[in-house]
Amino acid sequence: MALGVRKLSYALGAEIMGLDLRKPMDDATAAEIRKIWLENLVIVIRGQEITPAQQVDFGRHFGPLDDHKSLPFYRLQEHPEIFLITNKEVNGKPSETKDTGRLWHSDHSFTTRPTMASALYCREIPSVGGDTVFTNMYMAYDTLSDTLKGILDKLEAIHDITTYAPFRKRNPEQVAEMHRINPPVAQPVVRIHAETGRKALYVSEALTFRFVGMTEEESRGLMEFLWEHSVRPEFTYRHQWKVGDLLMWDNRCAMHMAPADYTPGEPRLMHRITILGTPSGRVYQEAAPQKAAA
Ligand code: OGA
Ligand code: MN
DSSP states (O other): OEEEEEEEESOOOEEESSSOTSOOOOHHHHHHHHHHHHHHHHEEEOOOOOOOHHHHHHHHSSSSSSOOOSSSSOOOOTTTTOEEESSBBBBBBOOOTTTTOOBBBBBTTTTSSSEEEEEEEEEOOOOOOOEEEEEEEHHHHHSSSSHHHHHHOEEEEEEEEGGGHHHHSSSSHHHHHHHHSSEEEEEEEEEEEEETOOOOOOTTTTEEEEETTTTHHHHHHHHHHHHHHHHGGGGEEEOOOOOEEEEEEEEEEEEEEEOOOTTTTSEEEEEEEEEEEOOSSSEEOOOOOOOOOO
């Protein structure tokens, strides 16, 4: 089956036409979607009316799904593979996921098995805004000088969920618990994509503050340059959602963020599935302080 494809921006993103995800998908179609996704980093399939079970079935064509133990908030009872991202009250309380993704990040980079892909299905969206922005981290790497590439190729950076600014506002017990579930992880600054073999930059303003072996002060200048460089407008695509959009991105070579660009009282509800990736990085243990010479 030849699917229709339409590019959504210069840097990344493609819409795929001609799919009805209520119907079972054959392996050849899944392989074609995967190819388009690997080339475009973000794919959008519009106008879908699918159940949670159908969203889960779609995800399983691309790999095993995460049960979201590293972020234990809202999952659908019958489908724990589906994680709810919403600003609506849950059980009469303000939503824990209402500020998800406000800063640029790659999902679960703070674990040693970061996700390969995430897919959001839009169920409710404000009258204007509620967008998600994506950036191409192959381009971010490719456009650096050879000298800086050579330096970065050898570095690791520390990814730590508890440094995520909106997280720091939570109560200390919750932060300590998150730290226990997700200890800091050292990841390569330049990741080699397991399928395309291409190099992509892998640091983010949400989760990465310093390089392994350097202090935060020493890291700051270069880190800030990389955060800014990674999200130059020409590397990005901004998705304006419609109810029924299913959008899947590649966390190995793209970052994303969700600006607070809508009236807070207007409901926004996304159902997310997360497809597991291959192991990357290592749990980071601070070296013991060096004894001063006697
Ligand atoms: C995510 C995320 C952003 C959004 O699902 O990982 O960051 O637009 N979501 O809801
Ligand atoms: Mn995210």
